[in-house]
Amino acid sequence: MSETAATAPNLPEIDPASEIPPAELDQITEGLVAALKTVYDPEIPVDIYELGLIYKIEIDDSKFVSIDMTLTAPGCPVAGEMPGWVETAAAGVPGVAGARVSMVFDPPWDQSRMSDEARVALDMW
Template sequence: MNHEETVEIGDKIVNVLKTIYDPEIPVDIYELGLIYDVLVNDQKQAKILMTLTSPNCPVAETLPKEVEEKVCALEEIESAEVELTFDPTWTQDMMSEEAKLELGFL
């Protein structure tokens, strides 16, 4: 897989992530800054490093599964794995300008 293909697949993954919303906040998980990294290897396996707004988040069980399922549904991806981390801890500073505007923080 060449660099252009990798970038194209990465963009498709980001577009999928932008369709997934935190149920308590009307902003998608990508704009919220919950996605720390997206990696795709030559075997078309995706690994997503993400966090939650808090370790006690009510969707701690379901949100990572939803991310895995939706990324796996892309025809360019063979498998997807989501790794949850709380290092660094999520803060409102990690939100995009668009998310801050949407939530009235700007």
């Protein structure tokens, strides 16, 4: 994992030996981030990417995307629906062959995962 991925946990993890040309990989990555930023927890006016709910994104050589995500709380009312929203958003990115979302709760989400943009939107400075 690169230093950038280590300091920005939401960035996709990409196999350094990936057969996808770097320019195409960058385009898919940018598309995935943009798509994830269209998904919101209905109770919080910040997208799931900026909230830090996306723990891991993997893009394999066939351009299939695997996403590990969490929720702000395990009892979230949209827990059953949100993974489908994320899968649909990711699968709709040009160049992506398909997507699978796994819900994880380890480590538990906390506010330290939020971006500065999320903190400003939620007035949490």
